[in-house]
Each structure stands twice: as C-alpha cells, then as structure tokens.
Amino acid sequence: MEDTRRWIFRDIHERDLPEVISLHEELFPVKYSRKFYDSLLDKNSAGMVTIIMQDLFSETIAGVCTFRIQSTPNSFLKAREGYIATFGIKTDFRRQGLGRNLLEFAIKEMEKVEEIYRVCLHVKTDNDAAIALYKSLGFMIKSRLYNHYMIDNEEHDAFEVEKIIVRERVDVSGSVWSLKSVFSSSRPVSQKPSDHGSCCLM
Numbered sequence: 001m002e003d004t005r006r007w008i009f010r011d012i013h014e015r016d017l018p019e020v021i022s023l024h025e026e027l028f029p030v031k032y033s034r035k036f037y038d039s040l041l042d043k044n045s046a047g048m049v050t051i052i053m054q055d056l057f058s059e060t061i062a063g064v065c066t067f068r069i070q071s072t073p074n075s076f077l078k079a080r081e082g083y084i085a086t087f088g089i090k091t092d093f094r095r096q097g098l099g100r101n102l103l104e105f106a107i108k109e110m111e112k113v114e115e116i117y118r119v120c121l122h123v124k125t126d127n128d129a130a131i132a133l134y135k136s137l138g139f140m141i142k143s144r145l146y147n148h149y150m151i152d153n154e155e156h157d158a159f160e161v162e163k164i165i166v167r168e169r170v171d172v173s174g175s176v177w178s179l180k181s182v183f184s185s186s187r188p189v190s191q192k193p194s195d196h197g198s199c200c201l202m
C-alpha cells in the first residue's frame, strides 16, 4: 500500500519532551542528562537547536536532529562550525531516505543561522549505517578519538567526521576562491584516518 505520509520539519515544543527523551533512549546507547534535554527547550540560550521530523497528518515523529553553532576549538581564525549532537530515525522508518532528508535540512538550517565553514559530529567507529549516510553526503573522517564513549562501562572509539561547507567568493580582482581550499584537511570516509590529531573534542 502506498505510504501517504507527508513529512515535515518543525521546532521542538514542550509537549514533545517525553517523546524526544524516549526517542533518544531508543536510538542512542549514550545516556543524555536532564540538563541536555532542558537545553533543547531553552530558546533564550544560544545553545541547542532541535529539528523534529513528523508526519503532517498523524503527527507521528520519525526522527530528530539536535545541533548547535560553536567556535571551532583551538581555532586561530575563530572559525565557526555546526556541531550535530544527536541525529536519528526511528527503526520503523529507516531506509526510506528520511535520515538523508533530515540531515540535509539540518545543514541548511545551520547555514541560515550563521556563516559556518564546516559541519562536524562524532560517530561510533562501528556505526556502519550512519557512516555510510555521512559518506554519501560528502562527510570525511577528521580523526579517530580513542575511548571517546563510555557505554555500559566499556570504552568505545569515535570518528570525528566533518563536511566542509564550500562557499565561493569573488574578490575585488574578480578571482574566485573557496573556503574549502583554506580549511580542508580531511580524507574521504572510506580511507583509514590517521591515529592522531583531533579537534571538536566534546
């Protein structure tokens, strides 16, 4: 039977919090604090932005993405970046392109908030589905962070992955240049990352 759902993106409301909490508990092995969830509702803080993907008619929530705009740690140039804190699609709705749509939408929203030079996030090194999705959207591995996550008393490595936002500029002489050439230093996700060097350590 044809799926007649119409997926829309919207902001989080207070009434969503219980569902957003249970969605995070279903999707992620990492446990998030009450402070984290409260920050999603705090519109006055310059903190987290939450995007909810829901069916227009039934209001079923399929996925969620939270991000913030921050200064790149240890950056000389005071560069600004979008950091994706959490992102996922409910099991029943996977492999239909919703994850890709949600991530693309979130990146566009970040670019509206501020001029950022990259989008970055952390992903467990064995999360093949997410890594394949990031790769398909042009993300690259920046570094491997050993023992980054503590899950059920076990340490797990993470990749820091990034997507450089390319914005072409024309300078006064008429030459075209792009931010990518200034900042990019990462490799395609399929290649083995180096074992050292990191930024965006959270």
Ligand SMILES: CC(C)(COP(=O)(O)OP(=O)(O)OC[C@H]1O[C@@H](n2cnc3c(N)ncnc32)[C@H](O)[C@@H]1OP(=O)(O)O)[C@@H](O)C(=O)NCCC(=O)NCCS
Pocket (backbone or CB within 6 Å): 027, 028, 087, 088, 089, 090, 093, 094, 095, 096, 097, 098, 099, 100, 101, 121, 122, 123, 124, 127, 128, 129, 130, 132, 133, 134, 136
């Ligand atoms: C990762 C996740 C968000 C993908 O969501 P999704 O809606 O199923 O992804 P999409 O249908 O948009 O898939 C887009 C592409 O990602 C890749 N992909 C997605 N799931 C995959 C899987 N299980 N195995 C291999 N590749 C996969 C494919 O390249 C896919 O393109 P294709 O369908 O044309 O082959 C989802 O699996 C999820 O929520 N996982 C649990 C939470 C999580 O790990 N979040 C990321 C934390 S960093």
